[in-house]
Amino acid sequence: MIEGGALAGILPRNVSIMRRLTSIGAAAVLAVAFTLGSVPAPLAAADSTESGRFVWHDLMTRDVGAARQFYGALLGWRFEDTKRGDRPYVLARAGSEMVAGFVDVSAIPDAGPQWISFLAVDDVDKSVALVQSEGGKVLVAPREVPSVARAAVVTDPQGAPLGLAQLRRAVPDPEQPKPGRVFWQEYLARDASQALAFYKRLAGYESKVTDTRLGIEYHVLQRTRGRAGLFQLAATTKDVEPNWLPYVLVSDPAGLAARVPGLGGRVLVPAAPELRNGSLVVIADPGGAPLALQKYPY
Amino acid sequence: MKQPNLVSTAFMLTVLVVAALLTSGCDSYGGMGVGVGAPTRWGGGGSGPPVFAGGPRF
Numbered sequence: 001m002i003e004g005g006a007l008a009g010i011l012p013r014n015v016s017i018m019r020r021l022t023s024i025g026a027a028a029v030l031a032v033a034f035t036l037g038s039v040p041a042p043l044a045a046a047d048s049t050e051s052g053r054f055v056w057h058d059l060m061t062r063d064v065g066a067a068r069q070f071y072g073a074l075l076g077w078r079f080e081d082t083k084r085g086d087r088p089y090v091l092a093r094a095g096s097e098m099v100a101g102f103v104d105v106s107a108i109p110d111a112g113p114q115w116i117s118f119l120a121v122d123d124v125d126k127s128v129a130l131v132q133s134e135g136g137k138v139l140v141a142p143r144e145v146p147s148v149a150r151a152a153v154v155t156d157p158q159g160a161p162l163g164l165a166q167l168r169r170a171v172p173d174p175e176q177p178k179p180g181r182v183f184w185q186e187y188l189a190r191d192a193s194q195a196l197a198f199y200k201r202l203a204g205y206e207s208k209v210t211d212t213r214l215g216i217e218y219h220v221l222q223r224t225r226g227r228a229g230l231f232q233l234a235a236t237t238k239d240v241e242p243n244w245l246p247y248v249l250v251s252d253p254a255g256l257a258a259r260v261p262g263l264g265g266r267v268l269v270p271a272a273p274e275l276r277n278g279s280l281v282v283i284a285d286p287g288g289a290p291l292a293l294q295k296y297p298y
Numbered sequence: 299m300k301q302p303n304l305v306s307t308a309f310m311l312t313v314l315v316v317a318a319l320l321t322s323g324c325d326s327y328g329g330m331g332v333g334v335g336a337p338t339r340w341g342g343g344g345s346g347p348p349v350f351a352g353g354p355r356f
Contacts, residue, residue: 237346279353
């Protein structure tokens with residue numbers, strides 16, 4: 001009902017209804033075409049949606065304001081207030097590039113502070129079914145994130161939370177890591193053999209052992225190139241349960257770690273010569289979410 | 299029969315295009331934004347941190 005609707009007042013009175021409908025229809029068609037034209041080319045790059053890539057990182061936090069202050073001061077991130085559905089969602093940028101999101105989970109019982117990393121998969125529904133068949137659990141059932149992905153969050157068979165994303169659009173896959181971005185993921189396993197087998201099935205990885213020092217096999221999970229590392233936690237490590245740890249590329253991990261307590265965070269693993277030549281620290285933000293800061297190459 | 303008022307039609311077109319672009323812009327943000335209720339995997343006890351071997355091979 002155009003005549004009685006909100007648009008009626010701005011239509012010319014001396015034009016027939018048919019003319020008006022034709023004009024509006026043409027405008028609508030053009031608008032839709034314009035909109036479609038503004039959407040990025042779908043999946044143009046050959047490797048832009050390659051499964052096995054970690055394509056996004058969301059921080060679960062009970063204090064978004066504290067997280068903004070911390071990551072802004074430590075890593076120079078800038079922030080943008082947006083919404084996902086009717087809920088606030090803060091996007092973080094490094095330079096002009098969006099690198100992460102902050103989600104307020106203060107209203108969700110049992111939600112601990114942590115980073116959830118999203119692994120690209122070919123079919124998120126099939127991936128979720130695989131997770132369940134191997135003993136994992138579904139935390140968030142597959143759902144559409146408009147124009148971005150069909151996404152879900154699960155815990156794997158060892159209990160590690162993990163996001164799964166069937167991408168709807170190409171995402172950058174830089175040839176070289178960039179400072180201030182998550183550039184690597186590491187799986188800290190309680191049972192490395194089981195985890196290797198599971199993630200090879202889930203993401204089509206191949207793996208190779210790149211280090212056996214300290215009596216620990218370090219596995220690199222790769223498709224067209226290395227995407228993540230995986231190693232088994234020592235039996236004496238009781239405080240850490242299997243998890244995916246995101247790595248941010250920095251140039252001075254020890255220097256940044258020195259600033260962490262003053263910004264309200266904690267240093268969980270300090271820089272040490274025997275630890276990748278002092279190139280790695282693991283910190284916790286003010287809410288307690290762990291994050292690795294790594295210099296690379298090291 | 300009179301011709302359609304081109305000014306009004308152009309105005310309508312502009313309104314619809316702007317609305318469409320704004321809607322598209324809302325969807326163009328990255329990120330998932332899914333809240334997850336799962337406990338933290340790093341405790342604060344006294345067994346010491348994990349031993350990190352290896353390292354990234356980007």
